[in-house]
Amino acid sequence: MPPGQYVTSDFPVLSAGPTPTASLDSWTFSIRQGSDTLKSWTWPEIKALPAEDVTVDIHCVTRWSKLDTQWQGVSVDTLLAQVDSGAEFVLAFCDGGYTTNMPIEDVTDGRAWLAFGYDGEPLEAEHGGPARLLVPHLYFWKSAKWVRGLELLDEDEPGFWETYGYHMYGDPWREQRYAGD
Amino acid sequence: MAGTALRGRLTWLTGTVRDVTQETPTVRTIVLDLTGWPGHEAGQHLDVRLTAEDGYTAERSYSIASAPGEPVAITVQRLDDGEVSPYLTDELRPGDELEVRGPIGGYFVWTGAGAEVGGRPLMLVAGGSGIVPLRAMLRHRERIGSKVPTRLLYSARSLPEVIYRAELDSYGRDGVQVIYTLTRSQPPGWAGYSGRIDARLLAEVSWPAGDDPATFVCGPTPFVEAAANGLVAIGYPATQVKTERFGATGR
Incomplete structure (x- = not known):
């Protein structure tokens, strides 16, 4: 367990606004760079990609951790393999306007997924469905709910909580909760 | 911020x-x-x-x-x-x-900026101990002498479980309306609300969406889900509804 965390069997919810409701008919997941959309998938196109079952521990900055959570999703490697980019950072963007930033190396090499299944069921809206990022080695605010795409960036740029004083990177093992930790 | x-x-x-x-x-x-x-x-x-x-x-x-x-x-x-x-x-x-x-945190905050004259009304919705940050906003409003029209809708299980009750009741002046809904037990003769917060109750007691109220919702997760979805259902733009949730494990 990372320092300062406690185990919960609940699945608490933290978000800054109402839960968005997305229509799967118009849902897309896009990879953008500058003003270009490099690649965009519809919901059926995402579901047609090879999916993985992932069992991981997750750690929320508000100190709960949940062990052995079971997800289903597409590796971000699979998505990024379809674009050509030398970007160093990504900014995930979401329905509701939420964003969060990460180095690209933290969402590649089997470390991040676009998750649409939880515990054998479709991911509930409350927990980020239809699809959220899953980046379990960072605090869970990086696992952006209701995610709609990744913006590729050459330089790191703070996302939503990062602008409000939370840590730019958010490694739970180094307890990087707030800016400067 | x-x-x-x-x-x-x-x-x-x-x-x-x-x-x-x-x-x-x-x-x-x-x-x-x-x-x-x-x-x-x-x-x-x-x-x-x-x-x-x-x-x-x-x-x-x-x-x-x-x-x-x-x-x-x-x-x-x-x-x-x-x-x-x-x-x-x-x-x-x-x-x-x-x-x-x-x-x-810097998102779920009410600074009072622009609240002196003709400012946006304030719509506060609390469930249980979710009243705490909203109480800070009410005290701030009073301290800065703001007169922005303010409504607090506070859902508690019973009257004895209402936190800050005497203080909240004292706000019944200066343009603050406090509306309770007691969801589990009500005192004899209770004339107030007793239902859980939903779109119907919100439509009755909230500022019209057209008044562009600054809106803050805080409480346990299921409460916030219901209240925030209810506000969106009666026309509040989702981006104008700021929420703070806490899980059963507390926070």
């Missing part, structure tokens, strides 16, 4: 308990004397750290209950299986020390 990203590390401060107030049988307000506190805005929270004799530490976040400029206060609900809250509600005494750091 973008500038908050530039501030330095939040350091732990050792405060001294100035005062404790029992708000309900399971809820207590703790006021701290704190040197070096950088100041806060209404709606922010702080972290509390307890250290056992063997060095084991436990930290939790609590909403700040006091207005900017007032001594830092937190209001804590006792969670029976909690690791931190029973100490705060049962053991802590005036004169004891308590470690805190903050303030944390």
Whole structure:
């Protein structure tokens, strides 16, 4: 367990606004760079990609951790393999306007997924469905709910909580909760 | 508030308990004397750290209950299986020390900017101990002399479980309306609301969406889901509804 965390069997919810409701008919997941959309998938196109079952521990900055959570999703490697980019950072963007930033190396090499299944069921809206990022080695605010795409960036740029004083990177093992930790 | 990203590390401060107030049988307000506190805005929270004799530490976040400029206060609900809250509600005494750091968060805040004349009305929706950061906003409104029309819709299980009741009832002037809904038990002759918060109740008591109210919803997750979805259903733009949720495990 990372320092300062406690185990919960609940699945608490933290978000800054109402839960968005997305229509799967118009849902897309896009990879953008500058003003270009490099690649965009519809919901059926995402579901047609090879999916993985992932069992991981997750750690929320508000100190709960949940062990052995079971997800289903597409590796971000699979998505990024379809674009050509030398970007160093990504900014995930979401329905509701939420964003969060990460180095690209933290969402590649089997470390991040676009998750649409939880515990054998479709991911509930409350927990980020239809699809959220899953980046379990960072605090869970990086696992952006209701995610709609990744913006590729050459330089790191703070996302939503990062602008409000939370840590730019958010490694739970180094307890990087707030800016400067 | 973008500038908050530039501030330095939040350091732990050792405060001294100035005062404790029992708000309900399971809820207590703790006021701290704190040197070096950088100041806060209404709606922010702080972290509390307890250290056992063997060095084991436990930290939790609590909403700040006091207005900017007032001594830092937190209001804590006792969670029976909690690791931190029973100490705060049962053991802590005036004169004891308590470690805190903050303030944390900058989104769920009401600064009062533009609230002097013709400002946006304020719509506050609280469930249970979700009243705490909203109470800081109400106190801030009073302290800065704001007259913005304000409504608080507060859902509690029963009247004795209403936190800050005397204080909230005293706001029945200066353009603050406090509306309770008591969802589990009501006193004899209760003429107020008794239903859970939903779109129908919100449509009755909320400012019309066209008034562009600054809107804050705080409480347990299912409550916030229902209240925020209800506000969106009656026409509030989702981006205007700021929410703060806490899970069953407390926060």
